[in-house]
Amino acid sequence: MLKRFLPLILLFVATSLLAQQTAKAPAPKTVYIRAGHLFDATSDNMRDNVVIQVVGDRIQSVGPAQSTQIPKGATVIDLSHATVLPGLIDCHVHLDSRADRYDEIYRFKDTPFSAAFAAVVHARKTLEAGFTSVRDVGSLPFLAVDLRNSINEGLVPGPRIVASGPPITITGGHGDLNNYSPQTRVSMFPEERDFQIADGVDQVRHVVRAQVKYGVDVIKILATGGVLSKGDSPGAPQFSLEELKVAAEEAHMAGRKIAAHAHGTQGIKNAILAGIDSIEHASLIDDEGIRLAKERGVYLVMDIYNDDYIRGKAVEFGLPKENVEKEKMVGELQRENFQKAVKAGVKMAFGTDAGVYPHGDNAKQFAYMVKYGMTPAQAIRAATSSAADLIGRAKDVGTVEAGKYADLIAVSGDPLKDVRVLENVGFVMKGGVVYKDMITSSPRP
Numbered sequence: 001m002l003k004r005f006l007p008l009i010l011l012f013v014a015t016s017l018l019a020q021q022t023a024k025a026p027a028p029k030t031v032y033i034r035a036g037h038l039f040d041a042t043s044d045n046m047r048d049n050v051v052i053q054v055v056g057d058r059i060q061s062v063g064p065a066q067s068t069q070i071p072k073g074a075t076v077i078d079l080s081h082a083t084v085l086p087g088l089i090d091c092h093v094h095l096d097s098r099a100d101r102y103d104e105i106y107r108f109k110d111t112p113f114s115a116a117f118a119a120v121v122h123a124r125k126t127l128e129a130g131f132t133s134v135r136d137v138g139s140l141p142f143l144a145v146d147l148r149n150s151i152n153e154g155l156v157p158g159p160r161i162v163a164s165g166p167p168i169t170i171t172g173g174h175g176d177l178n179n180y181s182p183q184t185r186v187s188m189f190p191e192e193r194d195f196q197i198a199d200g201v202d203q204v205r206h207v208v209r210a211q212v213k214y215g216v217d218v219i220k221i222l223a224t225g226g227v228l229s230k231g232d233s234p235g236a237p238q239f240s241l242e243e244l245k246v247a248a249e250e251a252h253m254a255g256r257k258i259a260a261h262a263h264g265t266q267g268i269k270n271a272i273l274a275g276i277d278s279i280e281h282a283s284l285i286d287d288e289g290i291r292l293a294k295e296r297g298v299y300l301v302m303d304i305y306n307d308d309y310i311r312g313k314a315v316e317f318g319l320p321k322e323n324v325e326k327e328k329m330v331g332e333l334q335r336e337n338f339q340k341a342v343k344a345g346v347k348m349a350f351g352t353d354a355g356v357y358p359h360g361d362n363a364k365q366f367a368y369m370v371k372y373g374m375t376p377a378q379a380i381r382a383a384t385s386s387a388a389d390l391i392g393r394a395k396d397v398g399t400v401e402a403g404k405y406a407d408l409i410a411v412s413g414d415p416l417k418d419v420r421v422l423e424n425v426g427f428v429m430k431g432g433v434v435y436k437d438m439i440t441s442s443p444r445p
């Protein structure tokens with residue numbers, strides 16, 4: 001009896017399995033984007049009249065409009081009066097930092113929750129400004145990791161995040177709470193010294209390992225003093241060469257890259273010699289530092305826009321005098337040294353220190369990069385193909401090519417003529433999903 005029905009039963013099982021499968025995975029959506037102009041970031045050139053085919057969250061093909069067949073009834077996004085570029089990448093942001101919180105009292109008043117709520121808002125602003133990927137180089141312990149995961153789950157909108165933990169500092173260094181009595185403490189994880197403070201190679205090893213354990217993608221270490229901290233000098237090295245080497249070794253062993261904050265001349269060289277992958281700020285880099293960076297293929301991430309904000313608005317928001325003085329010391333020199341590094345042909349990636357100035361204004365740095373020696377194409381590639389290489393995501397983002405994520409932005413105007421058009425990104429797609437469109441919906445001039 002069973003034998004007679006077996007083929008029927010099998011057929012039933014097979015069809016219901018098939019039905020289940022199709023219910024689980026509907027055919028990925030295909031969208032055709034007509035780009036009037038395309039800067040794909042694989043070269044310094046602009047292409048005209050291109051069609052980009054997006055299937056699901058990836059780019060399927062990029063080709064000349066004349067030879068691309070768009071099927072009847074297909075979904076088309078018409079950006080034929082705009083310039084399309086890869087989604088931008090900022091390699092130095094702090095998504096939990098607020099640019100209106102310069103009064104020190106907030107170090108004692110704010111909770112981790114308020115920082116997290118702010119970070120959710122900042123993530124959306126960053127994405128809507130056209131930055132579809134960021135590297136967060138220092139937020140409260142594992143906030144950036146959680147935010148990355150929430151964005152990836154689709155719970156909140158935001159860019160793809162390459163997340164660090166809190167920046168690793170020496171006792172009394174740029175990341176420590178200085179100039180208060182020994183009784184004063186703000187601590188989330190006292191036993192672990194907030195996964196942030198480490199002295200000596202063993203503690204450095206431990207904190208890097210602990211950060212990896214809790215899900216960071218990248219390690220951030222503070223190799224010199226800072227501008228916005230108290231009681232330290234931006235020029236002074238922090239951590240010994242040996243400690244920095246151990247940090248780099250541990251990070252690399254875990255398959256992570258490592259970024260070092262370094263303003264001072266010696267600290268920059270120490271970080272390069274230690275095997276660090278990118279030097280953040282690099283304000284007082286000298287000729288030898290430039291030569292070393294070039295020789296070893298180390299990226300410089302120089303945040304040359306925010307000086308104007310720190311010396312303007314931040315003072316209004318209660319930035320202490322000590323910090324204003326320090327910024328005056330390094331701000332202008334950093335811009336001059338940026339120019340030298342560009343001339344020397346050092347690898348440069350776009351990073352702004354967003355959080356020091358308001359999130360969403362990231363693109364304001366392009367004009368400064370052009371003013372201080374880059375061509376617009378170089379500045380844009382620093383924020384696309386080069387940035388993708390630095391953050392280790394060149395397989396997925398940074399250019400408009402078949403196989404990459406459909407992370408695309410569009411602007412009105414020609415960014416190669418006036419890079420400031422990037423300050424008004426009108427269209428943002430991330431992974432094939434449109435997050436902002438003020439171009440196709442508005443009437444044309």
Ligand SMILES: [Zn+2]
Binds near residue numbers: 092353
């Ligand atoms: Zn920073």
